[in-house]
Amino acid sequence: MNAKKVIVACGTGIATSTVVADKISEACKKEGISVNIIQCKVTELRSYADGADLIVSTTILKDKFDVPVINGLPFITGIGEERAIQDIINVLKK
Amino acid sequence: MPEFNLLNEDLIETELEAKNKEEVLEVLAKLLIVKGYVKDSYLKAILEREKVFPTGLPTDGVGVAIPHADIDHVLTSGIALAVLKSPVKFNVMGNPTEEVDVRLVFMLAINEPKMQVNLLKNLISLFQDKNLLIKLSDMADKKKIIALLTPLINANSST
Numbered sequence: 001m002n003a004k005k006v007i008v009a010c011g012t013g014i015a016t017s018t019v020v021a022d023k024i025s026e027a028c029k030k031e032g033i034s035v036n037i038i039q040c041k042v043t044e045l046r047s048y049a050d051g052a053d054l055i056v057s058t059t060i061l062k063d064k065f066d067v068p069v070i071n072g073l074p075f076i077t078g079i080g081e082e083r084a085i086q087d088i089i090n091v092l093k094k
Numbered sequence: 095m096p097e098f099n100l101l102n103e104d105l106i107e108t109e110l111e112a113k114n115k116e117e118v119l120e121v122l123a124k125l126l127i128v129k130g131y132v133k134d135s136y137l138k139a140i141l142e143r144e145k146v147f148p149t150g151l152p153t154d155g156v157g158v159a160i161p162h163a164d165i166d167h168v169l170t171s172g173i174a175l176a177v178l179k180s181p182v183k184f185n186v187m188g189n190p191t192e193e194v195d196v197r198l199v200f201m202l203a204i205n206e207p208k209m210q211v212n213l214l215k216n217l218i219s220l221f222q223d224k225n226l227l228i229k230l231s232d233m234a235d236k237k238k239i240i241a242l243l244t245p246l247i248n249a250n251s252s253t
Contacts, residue, residue, distance in 0.1 A: 010147070011143060011146070011147030011149075012143065012147070012162060012163065012164050014162060014165060014202075015202055015214055016160075016187070016218075018210075018211050018214050018215075019215050019218050022215060023215075042147070057188070059147050059187065059188050060188055060190060071188055072188070073151075073187060073188045073189075075218075076151060076187070076218055076221065077153050077221065077222065078153075078221065078222030079152070079153075079154065
């Protein structure tokens, strides 16, 4: 199976996307899913979204993408984190 | 990984009274500017970013905000912290039409996100600890705040 391409975006591409990317990477390792995680600013999403399997963002996306989008905020507040991980795994296992 | 002294008494404001989020952002950004952690351009960058990508977090117990700006404005990594006497409203990250009452503001000056992933992770895991947030929001002694937070933020940072 080819590695899945996951884009993690936040406002500056620094703080929250770093944490979210790390948590997704850990969760995928546990599930045996091979992933290639790319971290970026939300304004750079368009240039990275090509061929992506999933976008996880901690900010609102104004543009529409042909890729599933999951809200990354639960990884920051801890509220609904398990569910968000499950959603991500479900998308990547398809 | 080098040692980071991310928290510093000079970068903490306790019992801060502020009318709104802009006032808090200005106080904290100026601390970071005066102490040489960030460039003068940081304040404007923070205010603008907060408008477009708000950083309020509807955390359990006490609302938290984590304003930050592009690495271009940062000279040295550090965290400025404000414990507010009464809450101010921040818009919610990822959901800008909603507001959250915030009493703890962690302003992040980050210039090496990849190296600081553990610190960021540890910091953000603090926000998931309701009792800790409640305790922190009532603390006025800067030394005690540093003693409480430093070991938590530095945990596992060598791995």
